[in-house]
Amino acid sequence: MQLNKEHIEYFKSLVGEENVKADKAHLIAYCYDATKERFEPDAVVFPRDEQDVSKILKYCNEHEIVIVPRGAGSGFTGGALPSNGGIILSLERHMNKLLEIDMENMVGVVQPGLINMQFQKAVEEVGLFYPPDPASEEYSTLGGNVSENAGGMRAAKYGITKDYVVALRAVLPNGEIITAGKKTIKDVAGYNTAGILIASEGTLAVITEITLKLIPKPKFKQTYMGVFPDVNKAMNAVFKSLAAGANPVAMEFLDALVIKALKQKFPQIDLPENAGGILVGDVDGSSQAEIDSQIATLKEAFAKYGSIDFIEAKDEAHGKELWFARRNASPATMIYGTKKLNEDISVPRSKLPEALDSIYAIGEKYGFNVPCFGHAGDGNIHVNVMVKDKTNPKEMEDGHKAIEEIFQLVVDMGGTLSGEHGIGLSKAPFMNIAFNEAELELFRSIKRAFDPKNILNPFKMGLN
């Protein structure tokens, strides 16, 4: 239903005048995310607590008003965009508190609007560690991280957000409050509703509280860099070194095009002359002996599979230098075009060499540079189809065709449309590449089970 003045007055009576905004400035401020698509909501509502969320959802359900939950709006696929109008339910203003660090049970309890990095810092101060580190960690919220099942660089060793969600509190579209999971390590009573809420992109319920597993903070860390003559050799070394017992925190890669771009954009950068592929990352552990043993394993395996150089960081500053190239890979690629069509596909690690070769071949067929970098250690590639002239419709169309071919290729290899970013709006057209009709119908059934009136972030994930 179209939002009217009466609805807005009701929301104001619920959460206070200052927490309901329908002026142009607010509608614009909440109309975008990292996709750069824009859809203005009809209003923005800032609930103060779970009870507010419950009352808002109950009312919206009764009046069939669309609600789009939003954290920081840093998503890459439009999950937080009000593409069908309705209200933005913004959780960042009030529901952003760290509620508890429970040292005895090693869990943290947070509200959904808390920023990932604030949580990481708080737990590290007491000697604990929260591993999931999406590139957006400085500004993305934990509620958004759970809703998208955020990954990050440390996934190779430590897994992703879902591996740390112990329990959730959430409000269903009908306003009912549920808990899913406990602070216990084992809990097999009832369906694993926390499991299905993770990665559900705000389409099933509004998460109001998150309990996250913490682990002891590793005491030692060291950065390494392996240099290879080409990216195929580097990719081959990824799964071979891991199978040989290496267990790095991160194993990131840069391909030849990215390396070339970095040298051009950052002339001060110190990258080996003949590098055609680079693996960079950290190892960590509870003793220096563990670090030394990890570094030795990596060095040996890399050499065996064709590396031409292996650099060990001498200290933290040197480590930061080694990381500089990876951290600046994304902006550097812009030397190749005016528009980047970037996708975060993921394949089984052993398929990385073949996947990259095939991706380059698709790029060549259409005449695109396709610089690639990303999380090789967990098989997650950031593919960048570089469009030279974004005002050229033919070139843009070809770019999208290339992306679709890449998706098909990846799915045929047993991979996935998205390793980290989710489906949202951007990848919705490709859902039928990845899923058969029975699977899509099951997704729709699950959506109906939680949200029979389809008020919660509707028409996302290709479910319409």
Add this chain to the structure above:
Amino acid sequence: MQLNKEHIEYFKSLVGEENVKADKAHLIAYCYDATKERFEPDAVVFPRDEQDVSKILKYCNEHEIVIVPRGAGSGFTGGALPSNGGIILSLERHMNKLLEIDMENMVGVVQPGLINMQFQKAVEEVGLFYPPDPASEEYSTLGGNVSENAGGMRAAKYGITKDYVVALRAVLPNGEIITAGKKTIKDVAGYNTAGILIASEGTLAVITEITLKLIPKPKFKQTYMGVFPDVNKAMNAVFKSLAAGANPVAMEFLDALVIKALKQKFPQIDLPENAGGILVGDVDGSSQAEIDSQIATLKEAFAKYGSIDFIEAKDEAHGKELWFARRNASPATMIYGTKKLNEDISVPRSKLPEALDSIYAIGEKYGFNVPCFGHAGDGNIHVNVMVKDKTNPKEMEDGHKAIEEIFQLVVDMGGTLSGEHGIGLSKAPFMNIAFNEAELELFRSIKRAFDPKNILNPFKMGLN
């Protein structure tokens, strides 16, 4: 619908005469599980492959015939019992193969009827490790393990079955085949259907293939035993030592009643004279230095929190001796009665001392010995209310009252009805202690979304 001859003939035409049994001997052989309750099915069908499963489900859905999937029938809560008749779909006879150990991506692909220990042994032969080790590991199937989200002793360090499920293939009640998840580490496309199938006790779909994460096998292992004057001190040392950085594979406990029973039943056992509580387990690691450091951390923390002795296994044989007491705890408790009402509740680790004190108080109130042992390292207690005379209805009734009080206590502490065994039939009456009406209604909605005709293992988990 009541199964008739025509149905049976149809099943025979599908899977062959030899794979459909309705004779008395088979009906009896498939009427029980570890609960010792008995319900005869109308027939037992042994599908040969996923296509058979699909055709059987499609037919049963059309004819509204109840299907109960079954692995080894080793469950403790009646999940595989045909309490409402129908057919047993037995996956142990044909669908029990190890399909692949993928060394490069470190995953194993199995059929649901494969026995847990057979899988563990196969992967260890190639230097890999599958940690989930339910006490039933010698005979329970991996399909059953996934359906119940089985735990085990190694959960303290390595987590439970759900932490290792990478992907599933499954057949929906309408016969459609779905895949959920990929061999990739990251996959955020679509709902996490694998997440909801885990622990769903065979009520949502029939799992036909499981992809499980494997990790490198730790090279070193050592057994330790901490001896305490009473169980309260031991329980206190559990979470304090873990918070101090100890990370044992297992941290199992025995209370005073169990220790007394062990000494009486196994006089040859060498347990310290004044032991009122024992913690026993293993540490593991990739180097002897890691083992030594773990042992030192445990020893120091145990001493700080009141241990009177700390024993380090001198070798593997000595380690086995130390484990003997824990391995024989369950049979030993039978000195206290003729009937054991045992439940596998779980609490946040920091609540263990308080939980045990309160459990003993409930036992005392009704005049029962309640020996307890189990997985202290992950908060999972095996509570045993010992009924002296099971032919005395009053005593049996009191036993069940005590169990109900214990459940309420545990839930009030933020714990769960079941850490490992599931709900099935046995714990179904207690679901309303653990869940509110909104949560139960959500479970029912999820069930309807997958199984609208309620043919798959109906009336389990308190969902009717």
